[in-house]
Amino acid sequence: MSASAYDGLCRHFQQIAHFEHFSALGDWDQATMMPVGGGEARSEAMATLAGHIHALKTAPWLAEALDKARAEAQNDDERANLREMAHQYRQATAVPQSLVEAKTLAGYRCENAWREQRRANDWQGFKPKLEEVIRLTREEAQCRSQALGMTPYDTLLDKFEPGVTQAMLDNTFGELKNWLPELIAEVTDLQLGQAVPQLSGHYPIPAQEALGREVMTLLGFDFNQGRLDVSNHPFCGGVPGDVRLTTRYDSNNFSSALMGVIHETGHARYEQGLPKAWRGQPGGLARSMGLHESQSLFFEMQLAGSEAFLGLLSPLINRHLGLQLSAEGLARIYSRVNPGLIRVDADEVTYPCHILLRYEAEKAMVNGSLEVADLPDFWSTQMQTLLGINTDGNYRDGCMQDIHWTLGELGYFPSYTLGAMVASQLRYALEAELDSSLDSLLEQGRLADVFAWLERNIWSRGSLLQTDDLIQAATGKPLSGRYLERHLRSRYLGE
Amino acid sequence: MSASAYDGLCRHFQQIAHFEHFSALGDWDQATMMPVGGGEARSEAMATLAGHIHALKTAPWLAEALDKARAEAQNDDERANLREMAHQYRQATAVPQSLVEAKTLAGYRCENAWREQRRANDWQGFKPKLEEVIRLTREEAQCRSQALGMTPYDTLLDKFEPGVTQAMLDNTFGELKNWLPELIAEVTDLQLGQAVPQLSGHYPIPAQEALGREVMTLLGFDFNQGRLDVSNHPFCGGVPGDVRLTTRYDSNNFSSALMGVIHETGHARYEQGLPKAWRGQPGGLARSMGLHESQSLFFEMQLAGSEAFLGLLSPLINRHLGLQLSAEGLARIYSRVNPGLIRVDADEVTYPCHILLRYEAEKAMVNGSLEVADLPDFWSTQMQTLLGINTDGNYRDGCMQDIHWTLGELGYFPSYTLGAMVASQLRYALEAELDSSLDSLLEQGRLADVFAWLERNIWSRGSLLQTDDLIQAATGKPLSGRYLERHLRSRYLGE
Numbered sequence: 001m002s003a004s005a006y007d008g009l010c011r012h013f014q015q016i017a018h019f020e021h022f023s024a025l026g027d028w029d030q031a032t033m034m035p036v037g038g039g040e041a042r043s044e045a046m047a048t049l050a051g052h053i054h055a056l057k058t059a060p061w062l063a064e065a066l067d068k069a070r071a072e073a074q075n076d077d078e079r080a081n082l083r084e085m086a087h088q089y090r091q092a093t094a095v096p097q098s099l100v101e102a103k104t105l106a107g108y109r110c111e112n113a114w115r116e117q118r119r120a121n122d123w124q125g126f127k128p129k130l131e132e133v134i135r136l137t138r139e140e141a142q143c144r145s146q147a148l149g150m151t152p153y154d155t156l157l158d159k160f161e162p163g164v165t166q167a168m169l170d171n172t173f174g175e176l177k178n179w180l181p182e183l184i185a186e187v188t189d190l191q192l193g194q195a196v197p198q199l200s201g202h203y204p205i206p207a208q209e210a211l212g213r214e215v216m217t218l219l220g221f222d223f224n225q226g227r228l229d230v231s232n233h234p235f236c237g238g239v240p241g242d243v244r245l246t247t248r249y250d251s252n253n254f255s256s257a258l259m260g261v262i263h264e265t266g267h268a269r270y271e272q273g274l275p276k277a278w279r280g281q282p283g284g285l286a287r288s289m290g291l292h293e294s295q296s297l298f299f300e301m302q303l304a305g306s307e308a309f310l311g312l313l314s315p316l317i318n319r320h321l322g323l324q325l326s327a328e329g330l331a332r333i334y335s336r337v338n339p340g341l342i343r344v345d346a347d348e349v350t351y352p353c354h355i356l357l358r359y360e361a362e363k364a365m366v367n368g369s370l371e372v373a374d375l376p377d378f379w380s381t382q383m384q385t386l387l388g389i390n391t392d393g394n395y396r397d398g399c400m401q402d403i404h405w406t407l408g409e410l411g412y413f414p415s416y417t418l419g420a421m422v423a424s425q426l427r428y429a430l431e432a433e434l435d436s437s438l439d440s441l442l443e444q445g446r447l448a449d450v451f452a453w454l455e456r457n458i459w460s461r462g463s464l465l466q467t468d469d470l471i472q473a474a475t476g477k478p479l480s481g482r483y484l485e486r487h488l489r490s491r492y493l494g495e
Numbered sequence: 496m497s498a499s500a501y502d503g504l505c506r507h508f509q510q511i512a513h514f515e516h517f518s519a520l521g522d523w524d525q526a527t528m529m530p531v532g533g534g535e536a537r538s539e540a541m542a543t544l545a546g547h548i549h550a551l552k553t554a555p556w557l558a559e560a561l562d563k564a565r566a567e568a569q570n571d572d573e574r575a576n577l578r579e580m581a582h583q584y585r586q587a588t589a590v591p592q593s594l595v596e597a598k599t600l601a602g603y604r605c606e607n608a609w610r611e612q613r614r615a616n617d618w619q620g621f622k623p624k625l626e627e628v629i630r631l632t633r634e635e636a637q638c639r640s641q642a643l644g645m646t647p648y649d650t651l652l653d654k655f656e657p658g659v660t661q662a663m664l665d666n667t668f669g670e671l672k673n674w675l676p677e678l679i680a681e682v683t684d685l686q687l688g689q690a691v692p693q694l695s696g697h698y699p700i701p702a703q704e705a706l707g708r709e710v711m712t713l714l715g716f717d718f719n720q721g722r723l724d725v726s727n728h729p730f731c732g733g734v735p736g737d738v739r740l741t742t743r744y745d746s747n748n749f750s751s752a753l754m755g756v757i758h759e760t761g762h763a764r765y766e767q768g769l770p771k772a773w774r775g776q777p778g779g780l781a782r783s784m785g786l787h788e789s790q791s792l793f794f795e796m797q798l799a800g801s802e803a804f805l806g807l808l809s810p811l812i813n814r815h816l817g818l819q820l821s822a823e824g825l826a827r828i829y830s831r832v833n834p835g836l837i838r839v840d841a842d843e844v845t846y847p848c849h850i851l852l853r854y855e856a857e858k859a860m861v862n863g864s865l866e867v868a869d870l871p872d873f874w875s876t877q878m879q880t881l882l883g884i885n886t887d888g889n890y891r892d893g894c895m896q897d898i899h900w901t902l903g904e905l906g907y908f909p910s911y912t913l914g915a916m917v918a919s920q921l922r923y924a925l926e927a928e929l930d931s932s933l934d935s936l937l938e939q940g941r942l943a944d945v946f947a948w949l950e951r952n953i954w955s956r957g958s959l960l961q962t963d964d965l966i967q968a969a970t971g972k973p974l975s976g977r978y979l980e981r982h983l984r985s986r987y988l989g990e
């Protein structure tokens with residue numbers, strides 16, 4: 001231990017980051033590379049690793065060291081780092097190590113089974129595995145609730161979105177419900193007569209992959225510090241110097257993989273742009289999952305949804321895939337609103353409905369008013385109400401479509417819609433500060449200015465500011481859902 | 496802690512295996528997948544992980560628990576497992592954790608630099624990194640020597656080949672030197688006038704890879720429990736349920752990749768065939784690196800060098816690569832003795848010379864009579880003496896060709912030649928027991944019987960027998976180099 005409590009803490013959390021390095025590697029490898037036979041050993045190893053990280057985060061000497069270090073702290077950044085350490089310590093001490101290990105083991109086993117079971121639409125096989133994960137997640141939420149003095153579901157939200165509560169979400173999502181259904185109806189009505197270029201065809205996967213890589217490069221991804229691979233659920237993992245993103249290919253439809261790549265590249269640039277001086281420290285981590293999704297959705301929706309960006313994209317698509325699409329044609333494709341089964345393929349207008357459904361299901365599963373056995377019916381009813389789609393018997397594209405719950409990650413889904421709200425708010429702030437619309441910036445070839453703005457205001461700040469302060473500092477205003485509404489009305493209704 | 500000291504130890508070593516799972520994954524990923532930018536974070540994380548594994552293996556309660564458990568032990572297998580635990584404990588306690596971490600960090604940094612520096616033949620850039628690794632390896636050997644009461648180099652041998660000493664190797668390799676140079680001269684003389692089919696051509700890598708996979712399947716590799724990938728130094732890694740092997744491709748020469756695949760598949764089957772009931776326990780590990788190489792060399796030299804096996808191989812080669820090679824033609828290619836620069840591409844007759852050279856260099860580097868700066872000259876002189884080849888200025892294919900020393904793995908190389916000796920001895924024992932030559936067995940389609948014999952006598956025994964006992968049990972005789980001599984004289988001189 002050094003003379004300084006702060007230095008000792010920094011070394012300790014650096015060690016934790018080293019173990020989390022392997023947790024990230026194990027996750028990525030499991031999704032992209034691992035043969036089925038490796039599943040059981042990996043699940044057990046991940047559980048042991050999670051238990052060890054938990055033990056490090058709950059080391060008994062931390063409480064006193066944190067107190068001492070607070071008295072020593074030299075500046076706001078150190079204080080922020082200590083605040084994040086204390087947050088991790090509080091989060092970890094709320095749950096016993098045995099539960100962390102049991103939930104990790106059940107989660108990875110469930111995820112491993114899910115890969116095959118989802119493909120086979122095998123709800124009956126999947127159900128007991130998910131039940132075990134939900135049982136342990138309820139237990140986790142109870143422990144956290146007792147330790148932290150919050151409601152069980154709030155403690156899960158707090159893992160992914162520190163400071164956000166169910167009360168706040170009920171309010172925010174409640175407002176959304178006031179205007180979204182009508183907006184969807186208006187837009188689908190308006191688009192009813194519009195012709196859209198047909199994209200069906202055969203697109204060889206190597207060509208799609210080459211296209212994806214070129215688009216990633218256009219978006220500033222550094223391949224010396226990351227990779228692109230394939231997994232059946234796209235994600236962005238790895239560590240800041242080695243960011244691993246994935247997509248999945250459909251040889252009849254290039255768009256899904258391409259938009260997946262653009263989305264994940266947003267996550268990747270956030271990770272690659274985190275402050276290097278703070279690597280390995282809690283203060284240097286991405287702020288929250290909502291902030292993370294705000295970056296991916298900025299890339300996927302704000303950027304890639306704009307006709308000016310599609311003007312950069314169309315020559316690449318045409319060259320790699322032998323097509324002759326115009327930017328205007330692509331814009332018509334990508335602004336097409338079409339209620340569908342799959343969240344990750346949803347357009348930005350109907351996307352929040354997928355989240356509202358999952359949010360209600362999560363809350364109910366955590367408080368015990370919804371059992372796993374009743375999830376398919378709940379799903380079907382909600383999909384019918386929100387999007388007019390029947391999912392009876394289609395588990396694969398219904399409640400088995402996402403990876404999150406298999407791992408016990410309840411409380412994550414709201415981050416997507418919070419992220420969409422933040423992304424819209426950031427865009428308006430960026431346009432105001434640069435005194436130019438995003439479209440004009442792109443037409444002037446100022447893509448780099450857009451990234452520089454995001455890097456300055458979001459990426460380089462890590463977790464040194466708390467979410468509210470970060471959004472206030474970046475946009476001059478507190479988080480609000482009205483920018484998303486304004487954005488959607490502007491893009492889809494021309495208001 | 497359970498009532499039984501033995502059970503407590505088993506759980507503890509199972510935990511260690513879980514952390515070693517990530518060490519194996521990190522190694523594999525670094526060699527096959529990791530972008531350059533990930534190197535520094537990986538090196539640091541690997542060092543922390545190695546330090547943690549070391550801490551677990553040196554836990555103060557182990558000594559007493561081992562004593563208690565010895566008194567409780569129910570049977571020979573439990574006693575063997577305890578013997579292996581005690582061996583790991585002794586090995587670990589001989590070295591301080593700080594040195595383990597420092598050497599791991601320096602080793603991974605050196606390996607990361609080596610990938611590019613070897614390609615560039617950059618000895619000057621590589622030298623200081625290797626010097627640091629050798630300095631720490633000497634320090635390690637000194638610590639081990641003091642703790643274990645063995646000479647420094649013997650302690651390094653003991654890491655890879657428990658029980659083997661320099662005195663024994665000086666003797667064994669001394670005998671080898673008595674007959675090998677003359678044998679090489681005789682064989683090369685004999686082969687001087689023999690025509691060998693030309694293999695130069697263009698062999699697309701996807702076709703080579705498909706061929707490799709089919710050959711792996713022929714050799715019983717289970718792709719549900721492993722993978723084949725590319726790295727610039729072929730190896731077999733991963734864990735028993737998820738064995739990861741690699742090769743590297745040369746589009747002008749399919750043979751090097753193919754023989755690499757066959758060699759590594761031998762390692763892989765050993766790992767896949769280890770006793771499932773003992774997974775995660777020291778008693779369930781592969782016995783030693785020499786035993787490991789005996790399996791890979793059994794596959795590469797004994798099996799794949801036999802004309803009967805080449806009769807199985809040639810239709811696959813011809814189909815994938817569009818060739819028309821006969822088994823007899825392949826046999827002439829693969830039995831060609833040709834002194835060359837590269838160890839991993841060497842024929843089995845000249846291969847031991849590559850080991851003799853490295854053995855002498857290692858000994859001298861560890862005892863301080865050879866400095867890294869003088870290694871290229873030492874190399875060139877020895878290559879001249881042993882194989883008549885000048886390597887002046889060619890560091891890339893000289894002393895920079897292998898990965899082992901970059902990681903500080905001095906003491907490993909002798910295992911290759913011990914493995915070749917064991918492989919020959921096993922073949923003669925197998926032939927005696929099955930009352931049929933290996934060639935006849937293959938001609939009768941009894942490849943499965945060959946694998947079953949290896950599984951029964953070697954793979955399934957893990958580390959439950961010590962090396963001497965394992966060889967004695969499998970072959971009825973102690974390890975001897977004369978079977979290798981007999982094999983080489985028979986195959987290459989028809990004696």
Ligand SMILES: [Zn+2]
Binds near residue numbers: 263267293
């Ligand atoms: Zn995302």
Ligand SMILES: [Zn+2]
Binds near residue numbers: 787788
């Ligand atoms: Zn080998």
